[in-house]
Amino acid sequence: MKNEKAVVVFSGGQDSTTCLFWAIKNFKEVATVTFDYGQRHSAEIECARKIAEELGVSFKVLDMTLINQLSANALTRDDIEVTDEEGQLPSTFVPGRNHLFLSFAAVYADAIGSRHLITGVSQTDFSGYPDCRDTFIRSLNVTLNLAMDKQFIIHTPLMWLDKSEVWELSDTLDAFEFVQEKTLTCYNGIPSTGCGDCPACQLRNEGLARYQTKKSAGTIV
Numbered sequence: 497m498k499n500e501k502a503v504v505v506f507s508g509g510q511d512s513t514t515c516l517f518w519a520i521k522n523f524k525e526v527a528t529v530t531f532d533y534g535q536r537h538s539a540e541i542e543c544a545r546k547i548a549e550e551l552g553v554s555f556k557v558l559d560m561t562l563i564n565q566l567s568a569n570a571l572t573r574d575d576i577e578v579t580d581e582e583g584q585l586p587s588t589f590v591p592g593r594n595h596l597f598l599s600f601a602a603v604y605a606d607a608i609g610s611r612h613l614i615t616g617v618s619q620t621d622f623s624g625y626p627d628c629r630d631t632f633i634r635s636l637n638v639t640l641n642l643a644m645d646k647q648f649i650i651h652t653p654l655m656w657l658d659k660s661e662v663w664e665l666s667d668t669l670d671a672f673e674f675v676q677e678k679t680l681t682c683y684n685g686i687p688s689t690g691c692g693d694c695p696a697c698q699l700r701n702e703g704l705a706r707y708q709t710k711k712s713a714g715t716i717v
């Protein structure tokens with residue numbers, strides 16, 4: 497893969513930034529694509545832009561605000577509260593979002609001469625999003641190849657990792673501090689450690705604490 501070009505689906509958050517470092521290590525050239533779907537905080541897109549600039553990879557924003565004509569959710573509407581109740585889909589859920597984003601990313605990748613797509617979806621922490629699961633990604637990979645008569649490969653370096661293992665991967669890639677300081681995961685638009693209260697912050701910080709405990713216990717070499 498070293499001599500090929502890859503496209504990273506990129507949001508400026510912990511997961512996709514870790515994927516970006518993974519891509520830079522494994523590919524000759526890396527491009528990012530970020531989706532503007534009317535996020536509550538355009539800080540997210542600005543954060544992604546800054547990271548891409550700092551790492552010297554190309555940055556492309558695609559307007560996906562049309563998704564809001566289809567459904568209402570807490571990521572894009574200030575009047576809907578962010579909730580994450582046991583046994584229910586979180587209120588941040590946009591049905592089919594990853595499906596749509598990956599399909600657009602594939603068209604973009606093809607346009608710039610790339611067949612490698614990288615996405616930070618994870619089945620471990622999938623929060624009930626069906627289009628984050630491995631079986632869906634495999635199915636979409638086949639569909640994209642048939643749809644465009646290409647040989648795409650969708651890479652999912654985080655598929656079987658939990659949040660503490662994502663921190664571990666970033667450390668392995670010498671990106672731990674970068675990810676900790678420069679990414680934005682928080683639903684309230686606060687970078688780095690975030691607000692600490694929203695479901696995204698809780699997941700991120702709880703994973704970080706578990707990783708740091710493991711590391712200091714010496715179980716990670």
Ligand code: ZN
Pocket residue numbers: 681682683684685686690691692693694695696697698
């Ligand atoms: Zn937060």
